[in-house]
Amino acid sequence: MNDKHGLIEQHGYIKQQQDGLYAIRVRTIAGNLTSFQLHNLADLSDRYGNGQVHITTRQSVELHWIPEKKLDSIFQEINELGLLLAVRGPRILTVIACPGIRLCKKGICNTKNLATQLDALMVGRSQPSKTKIALSGCPNSCAKPQINDIGLHGVIVPTADSGCIECKTCEKVCKFKAVSVQNGKPHIAVEKCIGCGLCVRICPNCQHQFQFPQSHQSKIPQ
Ligand code: SF4
Ligand code: SF4
Ligand code: SF4
Structure with missing residues (x-):
């Protein structure tokens, strides 16, 4: 060696x-x-x-x-075996992640793909100190991104559209009381919304009632 x-x-x-x-x-x-x-x-x-x-x-x-x-x-x-040793010292350390959308019914983003890309791009780079990265597939934050140096979690940003049938299921499912249905339309209080996407998944007509970025839309399990 x-x-x-x-x-x-x-x-x-x-x-x-x-x-x-x-x-x-x-x-x-x-x-x-x-x-x-x-x-x-x-x-x-x-x-x-x-x-x-x-x-x-x-x-x-x-x-x-x-x-x-x-x-x-x-x-x-x-x-x-196709494996590498972990990195130590003042560098970007191994990226950790929850299973994300591949397995978890609450997952919004593909944590494995992102971890693979970050591993190739960043792990091992010299830094002033140990730098830890964690990825979670949704705001539940199972990989604890908040207590890492770089932490990311998936979000869906719902925005109200027309055509609501006023079933109010979205109101009931939101734990943060961020949705209110008024005048035939869901309104999102952005200051309360954490982006969990439950209201989007539960809506019987969600493709019409909520708009969100294409990158998120394509990842919603059908
Ligand atoms: S953070 Fe979200 S996607 Fe990841 S395991 Fe927890 S609940 Fe599932
Ligand atoms: S769940 Fe969908 S259809 Fe029902 S009230 Fe909310 S936005 Fe309207
Ligand atoms: S994304 Fe989650 S927090 Fe935001 S309005 Fe919908 S259910 Fe509530």
Whole structure:
């Protein structure tokens, strides 16, 4: 391994308190691994470490008790699984994300796609300090974007249109009392609306009653 000290400083090798032993932190994209990768990481832990796999608070996977002299070969085997080591120190760290619209019925945006793009563009860049990024698919904020250095969550911005049948379902579903139906039309109090999109999904005629940016419209599950 070239410049081993530099790699250890920057990447997912963490010195354990036990002399000569390391934890290796493997990077995921939004916490996703294939069953093949996970199975083989478990096998690496059996062969090089203590037979355990540790899931970190930032959706990475750690293998512990790896002898220093084995770092080169385990790094190569991790690479062969199509995986990279996590990043450490004053850099942009692994992007974490909730499942988003791919799985969650409340999801508004595709967190996995965004995490993949951000991972390719930003992870590992030098920064003045550790920089953490978290993505949530909707304002419920399950990935806690508010307590990361950069946090994003999906929103739908409903705007009222004509043709309402005045069923008032949107009024009932909004926990923030941001919708009121008046004179045959829903009115949105933008200062109360958090952009959860529930009123859009529940409206029996939502494609006509609410307008929202095309990028959001195309992501509403049918
Ligand atoms: S933040 Fe929203 S989309 Fe993501 S898991 Fe939570 S409820 Fe689902
Ligand atoms: S749910 Fe749709 S149709 Fe019903 S009152 Fe609201 S905007 Fe009108
Ligand atoms: S998007 Fe959510 S918060 Fe905003 S008006 Fe609709 S239901 Fe209420």
